Amino acid sequence: MFLNSLLFLREIALSQTSKTTSYNDIPYESFPFQQTHPDRLATIARLFGLQSPNVETCKVLEIGCASGNNLLPMAEYLPNASFLGIDLSINQIAEGNKLLKTLALSNIELRCQDILDFNEETKFDFIIVHGIYSWVPAPVQEKILAISKKNLSPDGVAYISYNVLPGWHMRGMIRDMMLYHSSKFPDNVSKISQAKGLLEFLSKSVQGDKNPYGIFLQSELELLRKQNDGYFFHEFLEENNFPVYFHEFSAAVNRNGLKYLGDSDVRTMSTRDLTPEAQQLLTTTPSMIETEQYMDFLRNRMFRTSLIVHDDKKPVYNLNAADIVKFNVTSNLTPAEQNMDLHSSNPGQFIAHDGTAIGTSEPLMKAVLVYLYESSPNSMTTGEIIAGACKKLGLNPPLAAEEIAKLTAQIGQTLIMAYTSLPVGSLELTTRPINRSCLVSSKPRAFKLAQIQAVTMGMITNARHQMIKLGDFEKVLLPMLDGKTDVSEIISTFKDMVNTNKIIVKDGGTQADATRVGEIIQMQVENALKTLTKNGMLVA
Ligand SMILES: C[S@@+](CC[C@H](N)C(=O)[O-])C[C@H]1O[C@@H](n2cnc3c(N)ncnc32)[C@H](O)[C@@H]1O
Known part of the structure; x- marks a missing residue:
C-alpha cells in the first residue's frame, strides 16, 4: 500500500515536471509592474470605500510569475509580508530561484506549478495575475477565477490583466x-x-x-x-490568445462569486478625456459595467488591468475630498524651477517621471507639492502636509477645526484629482506610512537586489516599484554600496579606476583635466547618493 502511494506520488511529480511550455524555450522577460503593487491595490480599495488589508504584513500570490522579477523587489522592500509565485515554466522558476538564493530572502517562494494543479487552502490578501488570463485556454481562465474566489481573503483584492476587444x-x-x-x-x-x-x-x-x-x-x-x-513571440505567435470584451470578463467574474472593483489605472475610469456629448450620454448608462464597456468602444481599448473583490463588497464611487485624511501621500512630482515663487499667483509647473507636467498658480498647492517633493521618498499625512505647506508660506498652521477642515478639503480635492488623473507613480496615496532612510550614512548600503540589477540589467527597481535606468557611473557605484565601504574609499576606488584607464571622467563633454578629476568624482558620488536616497534605495 505504502509502495503504491509512493509510486503514485512519483507519477504525479513526473507528470508535473514533464509538462512543457513554450515559455521554457522562449522565456518572457519579467519586470516589476507598479500597477500590481499591494500599496496600489490597497489604496484603490480604500478610495472606493472598502476596508483594505495591511500591506506591511500582507500575503501575496502571483499566478504566472515567470522568473519572479515582479515579486522579488516587493519581498525585499516588505520584509514582514509573504509572497508565493507560481509558474509552469521550470526554466523561468529556476532562474528566479537562483536570484532568490543570492538575495537570501525567507519571505518568498517561487514554485514550478501548473495553475490547474493549484489546490492550496491559504488565503491571500492580494492575488496578482498579470499577462496570463487572455493568454491561456478557457479551463485555465476558469481556474484563475476559481482561485481568486477560493484563495482571496475577505477584504482581499485580485488584479487580473488581459487583452480586450474591440482594440x-x-x-x-x-x-x-x-x-x-x-x-x-x-x-x-x-x-x-x-x-x-x-x-x-x-x-x-x-x-x-x-x-x-x-x-x-x-x-x-x-x-x-x-x-x-x-x-513578440508570446503576444503574436503563441497558440493561445483569447481577448475578451470587458462585459464578458465581468460576467465571468460574477459567475465565480466575485465582482469588478475598478481599474488599477484609475485614470481610465474617468470620462474626463471624452467629448462633452459622450460624457453626457454615459451618465445615462444603467451600470458601471456598461459605462466601462462603452468607454472601451470609444477608446478602442486593447488591454485592461482589472481589480476584483468578493461579491458581497459594496464599493462607493463618489470620491470625497475630505477622504484624503485616510491616506498618506508621497509625491514624485519635481518642481520645474528650483526656487519656485510660492507666494504669488504665478503658475508653477511640476513634472512627473514620464515628462507629464501639471501646473498650479494656487500658492497653497504650490507649497504642498514643493513640501511633498522635499519630503520624498517618505509619505506625509494630511496634518503634516498642512503644517509643512503653512510653514513654507510663513503662516501659522490653523488650530480651529473649521479652518483645518477647509484646508483639508482644498488639499484633498487637488491630491485626489492628481492621483486619479496622472500616470501611475507620479503622486501616490498609500494606506500605510512610508519612512525610508533620508540620511546618507558614511558607509551607505543599497538594497541587495538593486546591487545585483545594476550589474545584470543596468536598471534597478526603486522602493516605489518602478524601474530606473542607470547611468554608467551608477552602474559601477551601486555594487560598492555594501554597507562596509566608506564614501572616501569609494571615491578613492573611482580615482584608481581613472588612473588605470578603466573609466573616463568627463568635464563638460570632454575628458576631465587631471586636477579636476577628484572634485568631479566626489560631486558625482554625492549626486548619485542623493538620487538613490530620493528613490528610497538606501538602507538606514
Ligand atoms: C505572458 S507571460 C507573463 C509573465 C509575467 N506575469 C509578466 O507579465 O511579466 C505568461 C506566463 O504564464 C505562465 N503560464 C502559462 N500557462 C500557465 C499555467 N497553466 N500554469 C502556470 N503558469 C502558466 C507562463 O509560463 C508565463 O511565464
Whole structure:
C-alpha cells in the first residue's frame, strides 16, 4: 500500500515536471509592474470605500510569475509580508530561484506549478495575475477565477490583466497575418524574424500617409520595434490568445462569486478625456459595467488591468475630498524651477517621471507639492502636509477645526484629482506610512537586489516599484554600496579606476583635466547618493 502511494506520488511529480511550455524555450522577460503593487491595490480599495488589508504584513500570490522579477523587489522592500509565485515554466522558476538564493530572502517562494494543479487552502490578501488570463485556454481562465474566489481573503483584492476587444481586433488582424506567414517556417527563431519581416514589408508596401490601414501598420511597427523577442513571440505567435470584451470578463467574474472593483489605472475610469456629448450620454448608462464597456468602444481599448473583490463588497464611487485624511501621500512630482515663487499667483509647473507636467498658480498647492517633493521618498499625512505647506508660506498652521477642515478639503480635492488623473507613480496615496532612510550614512548600503540589477540589467527597481535606468557611473557605484565601504574609499576606488584607464571622467563633454578629476568624482558620488536616497534605495 505504502509502495503504491509512493509510486503514485512519483507519477504525479513526473507528470508535473514533464509538462512543457513554450515559455521554457522562449522565456518572457519579467519586470516589476507598479500597477500590481499591494500599496496600489490597497489604496484603490480604500478610495472606493472598502476596508483594505495591511500591506506591511500582507500575503501575496502571483499566478504566472515567470522568473519572479515582479515579486522579488516587493519581498525585499516588505520584509514582514509573504509572497508565493507560481509558474509552469521550470526554466523561468529556476532562474528566479537562483536570484532568490543570492538575495537570501525567507519571505518568498517561487514554485514550478501548473495553475490547474493549484489546490492550496491559504488565503491571500492580494492575488496578482498579470499577462496570463487572455493568454491561456478557457479551463485555465476558469481556474484563475476559481482561485481568486477560493484563495482571496475577505477584504482581499485580485488584479487580473488581459487583452480586450474591440482594440485587440486590430492587433489580432496583424497576429493572423503573422501566424499565416510564419507557419511555413520550422523553428521559433525563424518564425519570429519572418513575422517581424512581414510587418516591415506590409508597412513599407501599403502606400500613402492618408491611408488608415498604412498609418495603423506603421504605428504598430514602431511599437513592436521596441519589444523584445519574448514579448513578440508570446503576444503574436503563441497558440493561445483569447481577448475578451470587458462585459464578458465581468460576467465571468460574477459567475465565480466575485465582482469588478475598478481599474488599477484609475485614470481610465474617468470620462474626463471624452467629448462633452459622450460624457453626457454615459451618465445615462444603467451600470458601471456598461459605462466601462462603452468607454472601451470609444477608446478602442486593447488591454485592461482589472481589480476584483468578493461579491458581497459594496464599493462607493463618489470620491470625497475630505477622504484624503485616510491616506498618506508621497509625491514624485519635481518642481520645474528650483526656487519656485510660492507666494504669488504665478503658475508653477511640476513634472512627473514620464515628462507629464501639471501646473498650479494656487500658492497653497504650490507649497504642498514643493513640501511633498522635499519630503520624498517618505509619505506625509494630511496634518503634516498642512503644517509643512503653512510653514513654507510663513503662516501659522490653523488650530480651529473649521479652518483645518477647509484646508483639508482644498488639499484633498487637488491630491485626489492628481492621483486619479496622472500616470501611475507620479503622486501616490498609500494606506500605510512610508519612512525610508533620508540620511546618507558614511558607509551607505543599497538594497541587495538593486546591487545585483545594476550589474545584470543596468536598471534597478526603486522602493516605489518602478524601474530606473542607470547611468554608467551608477552602474559601477551601486555594487560598492555594501554597507562596509566608506564614501572616501569609494571615491578613492573611482580615482584608481581613472588612473588605470578603466573609466573616463568627463568635464563638460570632454575628458576631465587631471586636477579636476577628484572634485568631479566626489560631486558625482554625492549626486548619485542623493538620487538613490530620493528613490528610497538606501538602507538606514
Ligand atoms: C505572458 S507571460 C507573463 C509573465 C509575467 N506575469 C509578466 O507579465 O511579466 C505568461 C506566463 O504564464 C505562465 N503560464 C502559462 N500557462 C500557465 C499555467 N497553466 N500554469 C502556470 N503558469 C502558466 C507562463 O509560463 C508565463 O511565464
